[in-house]
Amino acid sequence: xxxxxxxxxxxxxxxxxxxxxxxxxxxxxxxxxxxxxxxxxxxxxxxxxxxxxxxxxxxxxxxxxxxxxxxxxxxxxxxxxxxxxxxxxxxxxxxxxxxxxxxxxxxxxxxxxxxxxxxxxxxxxxxxxxxxxxxxxxxxxxxxxxxxxxxxxxxxxxxxxxxxxxxxxxxxxxxxxxxxxxxxxxxxxxxxxxxxxxxxxxxxxxxxxxxxxxxxxxxxxxxxxxxxxxxxxxxxxxxxxxxxxxxxxxxxxxxxxxxxxxxxxxxxxxxxxxxxxxxxxxxxxxxxxxxxxxxxxxxxxxxxxxxxxxxxxxxxxxxxxxxxxxxxx
Numbered sequence: 001x002x003x004x005x006x007x008x009x010x011x012x013x014x015x016x017x018x019x020x021x022x023x024x025x026x027x028x029x030x031x032x033x034x035x036x037x038x039x040x041x042x043x044x045x046x047x048x049x050x051x052x053x054x055x056x057x058x059x060x061x062x063x064x065x066x067x068x069x070x071x072x073x074x075x076x077x078x079x080x081x082x083x084x085x086x087x088x089x090x091x092x093x094x095x096x097x098x099x100x101x102x103x104x105x106x107x108x109x110x111x112x113x114x115x116x117x118x119x120x121x122x123x124x125x126x127x128x129x130x131x132x133x134x135x136x137x138x139x140x141x142x143x144x145x146x147x148x149x150x151x152x153x154x155x156x157x158x159x160x161x162x163x164x165x166x167x168x169x170x171x172x173x174x175x176x177x178x179x180x181x182x183x184x185x186x187x188x189x190x191x192x193x194x195x196x197x198x199x200x201x202x203x204x205x206x207x208x209x210x211x212x213x214x215x216x217x218x219x220x221x222x223x224x225x226x227x228x229x230x231x232x233x234x235x236x237x238x239x240x241x242x243x244x245x246x247x248x249x250x251x252x253x254x255x256x257x258x259x260x261x262x263x264x265x266x267x268x269x270x271x272x273x274x275x276x277x278x279x280x281x282x283x284x285x286x287x288x289x290x291x292x293x294x295x296x297x298x299x300x301x302x303x304x305x306x307x308x309x310x311x312x313x314x315x316x317x318x319x320x321x322x323x324x325x326x327x328x329x
Contacts, residue, residue, distance in 0.1 A: 024287050027325045028294050029064035029073045030301050034317040041075050041088070042319075044301070044312045052088050053077055059086070063118075064283075064323035067111040073323075074109035074118050085120050085132075096132045098122055104130075108197070112155035119150035119162055129164045129177075140177050142166055148175075152197035152207075152242070163198035163207045174209050176228070186230040190214045195225070197242040201249060208242040208251045222253050224262070233262050238280075241323070245286040252293065254280040259293060259304065270307045277304065283323040294324035 026046055031039040041052040041059040053059035058078040065072050074087040085096040085104035096118060098104060103123040110117050119131040129140040129148035140162060141148045147167035154161045162177040166184070174185040174195035185207060187193040193211040200206065207225045212218055222233040224242070233239070237255040244250075251262040258276030260269045261284060270277055270293060281293035281304075294303040301312040301319035312319060 024326050024328045026292065026303065027064060027066055027071060028301065028303055028312060028321045029061040029323045030319060030321040031060040032314040032317060032319040034314055041073065041077070043071060043073050047310065047312060049314060050091060052091060052093065062107050062322050063109045064325050065110050066325050066327050072109050072111065072116060074106035076105045085118070087116065087118050094135065096135060098137050100124060107151050108153045110153050110155055117153050117155055117160065119153035121149045131162055138180065140180065142182055144168060151195070154198045154200060156200050161198045161200065161205060163195040165194040176205065176207055183228065185225045185228055196239060199242050199244040199249065201244050201247055206242060206249050208239040210238040224251055234267055240281060241283050243284055243286065250284055250286055250291065252281045252284045261291060261293065270304060272307050272309065277307070282321060285324045285326040287326040287328050292324050292326050294321035296320040
């Protein structure tokens with residue numbers, strides 16, 4: 001059994017309206033494929049491309065954070081036909097080991113002081129939710145689970161919060177781990193529900209996720225939990241990332257009608273000159289009053305600042321943006 005997934009980011013508060021590359025730096029992580037070859041992990045800073053992995057070796061960057069001027073990205077690299085979880089500090093590649101040398105993937109990354117935390121999974125006889133602290137593996141898989149995955153991670157003081165999902169046979173439960181102890185989040189018994197990202201504001205912990213109806217309509221609904229209590233955002237929509245900016249909480253809200261985001265209970269459509277943007281956002285960041293979303297549009301990694309698109313060119317081929325962080329200067 002495997003559990004399907006998605007991704008996360010972080011942000012820094014700004015006291016003024018940023019201008020990309022002038023009063024704020026925009027970092028975007030993802031992958032490129034410049035020809036018919038394999039994908040390469042990459043990140044962009046203010047539109048300038050930094051390739052993280054070797055040409056011809058499959059790799060992707062799934063997550064991103066920035067701390068004290070250092071850029072941390074997380075994802076995977078195929079090495080000797082084995083998928084290996086990896087993170088990069090700036091352009092230095094750092095492996096995330098597991099003693100059994102199982103296939104692995106890194107889906108979320110954050111920092112706490114000088115410590116680096118990465119969440120993801122191992123693929124053995126069962127899929128196992130894990131995180132690494134400074135490269136040291138911590139298993140999160142509960143006893144009796146037939147599959148589990150960690151998709152988001154957030155550190156607040158000495159507390160480590162991890163969002164993900166756990167399978168017990170045919171039943172999948174959204175989960176929030178606090179310091180390694182899982183709590184299963186409120187769900188409707190007849191729906192397939194997963195948790196994707198986590199953040200906190202003071203003592204309130206927020207988790208974003210999605211649920212699918214079990215009838216033939218298979219309607220997806222974007223949801224979040226505040227302190228374990230489930231709230232619906234929008235029907236015919238899904239989430240991918242959550243961030244806190246001061247006391248405000250933002251969640252990507254990928255509606256069938258086009259891009260939107262949720263902020264403190266209100267959904268805002270993201271349009272280009274009043275026209276809906278028909279794609280999905282993988283990441284979200286905020287600086288001042290500006291809201292940034294990142295994803296893929298017409299085959300290219302793209303981010304949107306208040307609906308205005310910036311295409312991250314790679315000189316041909318396809319690319320995708322999986323995470324975005326905006327840091328005020």
